[in-house]
Amino acid sequence: xxxxxxxxxxxxxxxxxxxxxxxxxxxxxxxxxxxxxxxxxxxxxxxxxxxxxxxxxxxxxxxxxxxxxxxxxxxxxxxxxxxxxxxxxxxxxxxxxxxxxxxxxxxxxxxxxxxxxxxxxxxxxxxxxxxxxxxxxxxxxxxxxxxxxxxxxxxxxxxxxxxxxxxxxxxxxxxxxxxxxxxxxxxxxxxxxxxxxxxxxxxxxxxxxxxxxxxxxxxxxxxxxxxxxxxxxxxxxxxxxxxxxxxxxxxxxxxxxxxxxxxxxxxxxxxxxxxxxxxxxxxxxxxxxxxxxxxxxxxxxxxxxxxxxxxxxxxxxxxxxxxxxxxxxxxxxxxxxxxxxxxxxxxxxxxxxxxxxxxxxxxxxxxxxxxxxxxxxxxxxxxxxxxxxxxxxxxxxxxxxxxxxxxxxxxxxxxxxxxxxxxxxxxxxxxxxxxxxxxxxxxxxxxxxxxxxxxxxxxxxxxxxxxxxxxxxxxxxxxxxxxxxxxxxxxxxxxxxxxxxxxxxxxxxxxxxx
Amino acid sequence: xxxxxxxxxxxxxxxxxxxxxxxxxxxxxxxxxxxxxxxxxxxxxxxxxxxxxxxxxxxxxxxxxxxxxxxxxxxxxxxxxxxxxxxxxxxxxxxxxxxxxxxxxxxxxxxxxxxxxxxxxxxxxxxxxxxxxxxxxxxxxxx
Numbered sequence: 036x037x038x039x040x041x042x043x044x045x046x047x048x049x050x051x052x053x054x055x056x057x058x059x060x061x062x063x064x065x066x067x068x069x070x071x072x073x074x075x076x077x078x079x080x081x082x083x084x085x086x087x088x089x090x091x092x093x094x095x096x097x098x099x100x101x102x103x104x105x106x107x108x109x110x111x112x113x114x115x116x117x118x119x120x121x122x123x124x125x126x127x128x129x130x131x132x133x134x135x136x137x138x139x140x141x142x143x144x145x146x147x148x149x150x151x152x153x154x155x156x157x158x159x160x161x162x163x164x165x166x167x168x169x170x171x172x173x174x175x176x177x178x179x180x181x182x183x184x185x186x187x188x189x190x191x192x193x194x195x196x197x198x199x200x201x202x203x204x205x206x207x208x209x210x211x212x213x214x215x216x217x218x219x220x221x222x223x224x225x226x227x228x229x230x231x232x233x234x235x236x237x238x239x240x241x242x243x244x245x246x247x248x249x250x251x252x253x254x255x256x257x258x259x260x261x262x263x264x265x266x267x268x269x270x271x272x273x274x275x276x277x278x279x280x281x282x283x284x285x286x287x288x289x290x291x292x293x294x295x296x297x298x299x300x301x302x303x304x305x306x307x308x309x310x311x312x313x314x315x316x317x318x319x320x321x322x323x324x325x326x327x328x329x330x331x332x333x334x335x336x337x338x339x340x341x342x343x344x345x346x347x348x349x350x351x352x353x354x355x356x357x358x359x360x361x362x363x364x365x366x367x368x369x370x371x372x373x374x375x376x377x378x379x380x381x382x383x384x385x386x387x388x389x390x391x392x393x394x395x396x397x398x399x400x401x402x403x404x405x406x407x408x409x410x411x412x413x414x415x416x417x418x419x420x421x422x423x424x425x426x427x428x429x430x431x432x433x434x435x436x437x438x439x440x441x442x443x444x445x446x447x448x449x450x451x452x453x454x455x456x457x458x459x460x461x462x463x464x465x466x467x468x469x470x471x472x473x474x475x476x477x478x479x480x481x482x483x484x485x486x487x488x489x490x491x492x493x494x495x496x497x498x499x500x501x502x503x504x505x506x507x508x509x510x511x512x513x514x515x516x517x518x519x520x521x522x523x524x525x526x527x528x529x530x531x532x533x534x535x536x537x538x539x540x541x542x543x544x545x546x547x548x549x
Numbered sequence: 550x551x552x553x554x555x556x557x558x559x560x561x562x563x564x565x566x567x568x569x570x571x572x573x574x575x576x577x578x579x580x581x582x583x584x585x586x587x588x589x590x591x592x593x594x595x596x597x598x599x600x601x602x603x604x605x606x607x608x609x610x611x612x613x614x615x616x617x618x619x620x621x622x623x624x625x626x627x628x629x630x631x632x633x634x635x636x637x638x639x640x641x642x643x644x645x646x647x648x649x650x651x652x653x654x655x656x657x658x659x660x661x662x663x664x665x666x667x668x669x670x671x672x673x674x675x676x677x678x679x680x681x682x683x684x685x686x687x688x689x690x691x692x
Binding site: 340343344346347348350351352354355358380383387390391394 | 563565566572644646665668669672
């Protein structure tokens with residue numbers, strides 16, 4: 036593990052050392068001593084070779100033999116120092132003898148140390164190690180500084196590119212930094228902004244409250260706030276701001292993003308004006324509709340009522356005429372009179388049902404009381420007794436609950452649904468099943484038969500007034516289900532046809548439990 | 550025979566109905582003599598004449614609910630205000646199904662609210678029985 040770490044570390048952080056000596060044996064000896072440091076060693080047999088290498092490489096340190104032919108160590112050092120690239124490279128001189136003159140000259144030329152021959156390997160290693168470490172930390176610092184500079188650049192680029200005015204302040208509100216949008220939004224020059232208090236731009240600006248530097252709870256902007264901004268000329272305008280505190284070396288700083296909300300506010304005002312106008316129109320239209328609805332209802336009521344009287348007379352007197360004329364009529368005349376009677380009876384039934392329907396849908400809401408649905412069903416069965424007996428129909432009912440409801444409306448519902456089942460029967464003996472299932476908020480009643488069923492596409496249609504799916508072979512005015520719908524709705528409930536699973540029809544109606 | 554005939558005051562705008570009511574009495578084998586008015590105001594005037602002139606009061610008063618120029622309750626009010634008619638049974642006869650009409654009629658002083666069935670036989674039976682019942686009550690009170 037340690038060797039692996041070292042090698043990895045070395046691979047990343049190896050520094051270069053330059054060894055300069057005209058004596059090849061000395062060079063190899065130095066190389067052997069320094070090899071264990073694991074750094075990259077470069078060898079130069081002369082001062083000019085050393086200078087060439089210095090052009091292409093950065094060295095953590097240079098070990099320089101003082102005595103060399105042509106260019107000696109001091110001259111080489113002078114030339115190395117003269118170059119900008121290597122002006123600060125640490126130089127260690129290696130010399131055979133101590134002389135104060137040499138030492139002074141060496142230090143004058145920027146030597147950092149002297150090593151005396153014979154070389155003691157441990158001393159050489161430890162001295163060079165110091166420079167290796169120095170070079171490494173310098174590299175690291177340089178990289179960090181570069182990274183910081185890049186971050187700073189990015190930060191400024193982001194700040195400048197932001198669509199909003201961005202102002203960085205201390206918690207005291209003093210502006211440290213502002214982007215160009217800030218100039219545009221508030222009309223200040225950039226240099227005027229720095230050092231100004233943000234309250235000059237936003238009179239009601241305050242630093243965010245949650246002020247706990249140690250909790251590290253500084254991530255994320257605070258919710259948007261609508262405030263007033265004040266521009267350079269002193270005009271106020273609506274703004275939206277977001278404040279994000281962050282920790283820096285200078286303590287807590289706050290980025291305030293500011294958006295000019297003038298257009299947004301105008302749009303909102305426009306929208307609310309439009310909405311108000313819309314509501315007013317809807318209200319007007321509703322009143323109109325209510326009026327015309329009321330008028331229609333009154334008309335329908337009066338019409339059905341006033342029509343009923345003359346129809347009743349036609350019916351009664353045609354019956355009377357038939358009875359008193361008796362045998363005096365020819366069979367043709369008797370049939371004609373029969374038609375008058377049949378159609379009079381039908382017209383009367385239509386009007387009567389219509390009247391019931393209108394009565395249900397327009398009368399005042401009757402007050403609710405506990406109603407035993409079993410009793411309701413019994414009275415409906417009694418009322419329909421003749422038809423039930425004639426058809427040999429079976430009515431199977433579950434035990435029904437006592438509900439808080441309106442008895443007359445429940446009677447209407449059961450009576451019309453059961454009549455419907457009796458009327459639209461198939462060839463099979465009629466079986467009608469009455470059930471109930473409670474939901475948390477409703478009682479859901481069902482009336483299921485084994486009759487001719489209902490085409491699913493007609494499931495909505497049949498609840499309309501005078502809607503009939505069949506010809507005269509099935510008697511009926513076409514208003515019974517409309518009455519059921521009106522009754523269910525009067526009870527605050529609803530009625531529907533269940534999707535057909537077995538032959539026959541299943542009607543369900545739901546009424547509120549309370 | 551004529552003396553035995555029951556005197557019936559009817560306020561009803563439809564002559565066909567008056568004829569049916571007459572027939573309903575016949576079906577019950579009750580001899581009657583009808584005094585008929587067509588409007589509410591004519592009915593009120595007729596009512597106010599009782600008591601002032603010594604005139605025998607009717608045995609039964611029948612009022613249609615909806616009348617030209619007013620309602621049965623206007624006539625009922627006139628009846629209530631006339632002490633001479635205190636013991637005369639009065640009924641409203643109508644084809645209205647609205648419970649509130651029924652309530653109003655009874656609250657205005659009608660003793661009975663009679664529904665007019667459309668079928669001739671039903672009319673003769675139901676209306677006839679109701680009217681016969683009222684006449685019986687009248688006989689019991691006066692005797």
